[in-house]
Amino acid sequence: xxxxxxxxxxxxxxxxxxxxxxxxxxxxxxxxxxxxxxxxxxxxxxxxxxxxxxxxxxxxxxxxxxxxxxxxxxxxxxxxxxxxxxxxxxxxxxxxxxxxxxxxxxxxxxxxxxxxxxxxxxxxxxxxxxxxxxxxxxxxxxxxxxxxxxxxxxxxxxxxxxxxxxxxxxxxxxxxxxxxxxxxxxxxxxxxxxxxxxxxxxxxxxxxxxxxxxxxxxxxxxxxxxxxxxxxxxxxxxxxxxxxxxxxxxxxxxxxxxxxxxxxxxxxxxxxxxxxxxxxxxxxxxxxxxxxxxxxxxxxxxxxxxxxxxxxxxxxxxxxxxxxxxxxxxxxxxxxxxxxxxxxxxxxxxxxxxxxxxxxxxxxxxxxxxxxxxxxxxxxxxxxxxxxxxxxxxxxxxxxxxxxxxxxxxxxxxxxxxxxxxxxxxxxxxxxxx
Amino acid sequence: xxxxxxxxxxxxxxxxxxxxxxxxxxxxxxxxxxxxxxxxxxxxxxxxxxxxxxxxxxxxxxxxxxxxxxxxxxxxxxxxxxxxxxxxxxxxxxxxxxxxxxxxxxxxxxxxxxxxxxxxxxxxxxxxxxxxxxxxxxxxxxxxxxxxxxxxxxxxxxxxxxxxxxxxxxxxxxxxxxxxxxxxxxxxxxxxxxxxxxxxxxxxxxxxxxxxxxxxxxxxxxxxxxxxxxxxxxxxxxxxxxxxxxxxxxxxxxxxxxxxxxxxxxxxxxxxxxxxxxxxxxxxxxxxxxxxxxxxxxxxx
Numbered sequence: 001x002x003x004x005x006x007x008x009x010x011x012x013x014x015x016x017x018x019x020x021x022x023x024x025x026x027x028x029x030x031x032x033x034x035x036x037x038x039x040x041x042x043x044x045x046x047x048x049x050x051x052x053x054x055x056x057x058x059x060x061x062x063x064x065x066x067x068x069x070x071x072x073x074x075x076x077x078x079x080x081x082x083x084x085x086x087x088x089x090x091x092x093x094x095x096x097x098x099x100x101x102x103x104x105x106x107x108x109x110x111x112x113x114x115x116x117x118x119x120x121x122x123x124x125x126x127x128x129x130x131x132x133x134x135x136x137x138x139x140x141x142x143x144x145x146x147x148x149x150x151x152x153x154x155x156x157x158x159x160x161x162x163x164x165x166x167x168x169x170x171x172x173x174x175x176x177x178x179x180x181x182x183x184x185x186x187x188x189x190x191x192x193x194x195x196x197x198x199x200x201x202x203x204x205x206x207x208x209x210x211x212x213x214x215x216x217x218x219x220x221x222x223x224x225x226x227x228x229x230x231x232x233x234x235x236x237x238x239x240x241x242x243x244x245x246x247x248x249x250x251x252x253x254x255x256x257x258x259x260x261x262x263x264x265x266x267x268x269x270x271x272x273x274x275x276x277x278x279x280x281x282x283x284x285x286x287x288x289x290x291x292x293x294x295x296x297x298x299x300x301x302x303x304x305x306x307x308x309x310x311x312x313x314x315x316x317x318x319x320x321x322x323x324x325x326x327x328x329x330x331x332x333x334x335x336x337x338x339x340x341x342x343x344x345x346x347x348x349x350x351x352x353x354x355x356x357x358x359x360x361x362x363x364x365x366x367x368x369x370x371x372x373x374x375x376x377x378x379x380x381x382x383x384x385x386x387x388x389x390x391x392x393x394x395x396x397x398x399x400x401x402x403x404x405x406x407x408x409x410x411x412x413x414x415x416x417x418x419x420x421x422x423x424x425x426x427x428x429x430x431x432x433x434x
Numbered sequence: 435x436x437x438x439x440x441x442x443x444x445x446x447x448x449x450x451x452x453x454x455x456x457x458x459x460x461x462x463x464x465x466x467x468x469x470x471x472x473x474x475x476x477x478x479x480x481x482x483x484x485x486x487x488x489x490x491x492x493x494x495x496x497x498x499x500x501x502x503x504x505x506x507x508x509x510x511x512x513x514x515x516x517x518x519x520x521x522x523x524x525x526x527x528x529x530x531x532x533x534x535x536x537x538x539x540x541x542x543x544x545x546x547x548x549x550x551x552x553x554x555x556x557x558x559x560x561x562x563x564x565x566x567x568x569x570x571x572x573x574x575x576x577x578x579x580x581x582x583x584x585x586x587x588x589x590x591x592x593x594x595x596x597x598x599x600x601x602x603x604x605x606x607x608x609x610x611x612x613x614x615x616x617x618x619x620x621x622x623x624x625x626x627x628x629x630x631x632x633x634x635x636x637x638x639x640x641x642x643x644x645x646x647x648x649x650x651x652x653x654x655x656x657x658x659x660x661x662x663x664x665x666x667x668x669x670x671x672x673x674x675x676x677x678x679x680x681x682x683x684x685x686x687x688x689x690x691x692x693x694x695x696x697x698x699x700x701x702x703x704x705x706x707x708x709x710x711x712x713x714x715x716x717x718x719x720x721x722x723x724x725x726x727x728x729x730x731x732x733x734x735x
Contacts, residue, residue, distance in 0.1 A: 078700060078701065079700040082483040082699075082700050082703060083483070083700075085483040085484055086483035086705070104484055104703075105484065107484075108484035108485070108486065109486070110484065194684070195594070195595065195680070195683070195684070196681075197681075197683055197684075254572065254573075254592070255572050255592035255595040255596070256595070257592065257594075257595035257596070257683070257684040258570075258571065258572045258592035258593070258594055258595025258596070259571075259595070263571075395701060395702045395703045396702040396704065398701075399697065399701060399702050403683075403685045403686050404685070406683050406684035406685040407597075407684070407685035409595075409684065410596065410597050410684060410685060411596075411597075412597075413685065432480065432704075
């Protein structure tokens with residue numbers, strides 16, 4: 001008897017929410033409105049201001065369209081998107097990270113193939129090929145980029161000049177020679193904060209690409225390699241050894257695990273370290289700091305001679321949006337994304353957010369630093385991108401890499417031990433995928 | 435009383451409590467008991483937020499836990515958390531309460547200490563997390579500065595950045611936060627002990643320690659047991675302070691079951707596995723709750 005009452009209560013509660021949903025749909029239908037839901041990860045005041053004006057402008061041009069926008073910050077977004085997906089209430093347009101992160105949504109049938117929409121030359125021609133390629137899986141396009149980002153070694157020119165380094169390091173030996181000179185002069189060579197583990201895999205991911213043969217890396221990252229070979233290439237251990245060497249050689253500041261990326265950046269901007277591995281989207285933050293007064297430049301992580309991977313790739317990724325196959329009005333959704341990536345909206349994006357728009361030519365000297373403009377040019381020239389490691393491998397493999405990134409900044413974990421854990425996670429993930 | 439008959443009154447009186455309790459029961463069912471049942475069902479499946487189907491794996495997730503070094507490491511984190519909390523939040527708090535109530539301090543100072551000890555417990559956890567992140571900073575943080583100032587610079591650490599020190603550092607924050615709160619609860623309990631007992635002991639020439647051991651401790655035994663159980667519950671469920679301060683890092687060194695469960699569900703997308711961790715936490719809490727129930731039944735007999 002008791003149990004029946006429980007069930008009745010639960011059903012009543014469920015019924016109420018169903019009725020509410022049905023009512024919502026009906027009232028929208030009554031007004032003959034096209035309603036789109038839109039979920040992204042830019043709720044910060046400057047960023048959301050851009051999106052609010054874009055939505056308002058699009059709605060004004062299309063009076064029958066209503067866009068319900070919702071935004072949560074980067075980290076909580078990772079939780080929110082999982083919950084939303086599990087609930088089955090998939091937003092019509094939503095943000096995902098490129099790479100395996102998006103591929104898992106594609107495999108689960110949660111992303112619409114939009115190849116035909118982007119085929120229009122006046123649309124796909126707005127983006128650099130490497131930018132758009134990040135959204136390509138098995139020859140099909142699945143996403144529309146809104147901003148580009150890449151990782152560069154940013155350097156304080158005054159501090160480099162102090163130790164006689166005037167040319168930007170072109171390869172690994174020149175790079176390490178500069179680091180050793182800085183260290184010898186008691187200048188912290190590189191500011192690094194790994195308390196938030198994502199900062200670690202930007203190094204490891206780039207080094208993997210330089211030291212592991214590209215086809216092997218692809219087979220491992222996509223878990224398509226035979227189980228006996230999964231993540232066994234010696235290049236991975238080598239990459240982790242290169243990464244750990246930054247600590248053991250004294251090229252990083254002490255105890256990176258106790259510093260956040262933001263804290264490390266503050267110390268770099270204050271002139272207390274000579275270099276920092278930074279994202280293009282951070283470039284604008286240097287304005288008004290001691291670093292800006294000292295003068296700064298940047299270079300990609302230098303090539304490693306003899307490395308068995310690719311030396312001509314740039315670590316970074318575009319950010320952008322995908323459309324759900326459950327969207328009832330894909331044409332309208334795509335029209336909105338087209339509008340978001342017009343030249344004028346691209347300019348508005350960079351002006352409001354100080355982040356580099358993915359639209360070619362939308363970032364101008366008016367709204368961006370000269371360094372940002374050159375960074376965007378470097379992305380345009382890149383032969384391809386090394387995507388963020390933590391979104392380019394299966395989630396639990398990513399967790400293992402993230403833990404390794406911190407473990408190797410401690411006192412006892414070896415590159416071999418760290419890679420063993422990564423491999424174990426990959427084997428389990430492959431087994432689970434079946 | 436108008437048209438209401440006596441029968442109606444009886445009916446209303448009989449149903450009244452049930453009607454009043456119904457909303458609570460409904461809310462509890464939807465937000466507590468149903469999720470609990472679902473959790474057990476989820477834990478026997480392998481599924482993710484994206485999987486179109488669920489794969490029944492029976493006890494597979496639990497077998498996975500037994501073989502998972504991270505699970506055992508997290509559980510050890512909870513056990514350490516519980517052990518330290520019992521020493522500080524129960525034993526030490528009781529001693530503090532006894533000192534504050536002993537009359538050894540002037541009334542004004544006793545009041546000051548009560549407020550000073552209590553204050554951390556009303557601060558939001560995120561504020562505490564950020565505050566202590568700053569205090570724990572290597573070199574520039576207050577803790578390391580203080581150690582250096584008193585000549586203990588050799589003991590300075592990157593407290594939250596080293597795998598050996600991170601969990602003790604977080605646990606210490608919890609003690610800082612909650613010991614004062616439990617002290618106040620103990621003060622209330624001590625005030626419930628008849629003064630005559632202390633006066634009699636004084637006439638007999640008992641010293642402070644003997645009074646504490648033979649009057650205060652037995653006098654607050656009920657509160658002590660309750661605080662012990664609440665502290666253990668808290669240690670099993672702990673999540674927020676860990677997540678705010680380190681998210682389980684570096685290299686999972688500060689993981690507890692709560693943080694490992696959260697990461698399994700929302701980062702690794704292994705919802706079935708995370709549900710199994712939740713079931714383990716529930717079972718551990720149930721055992722402690724069962725002990726509490728048995729103890730309180732024995733008291734009432």
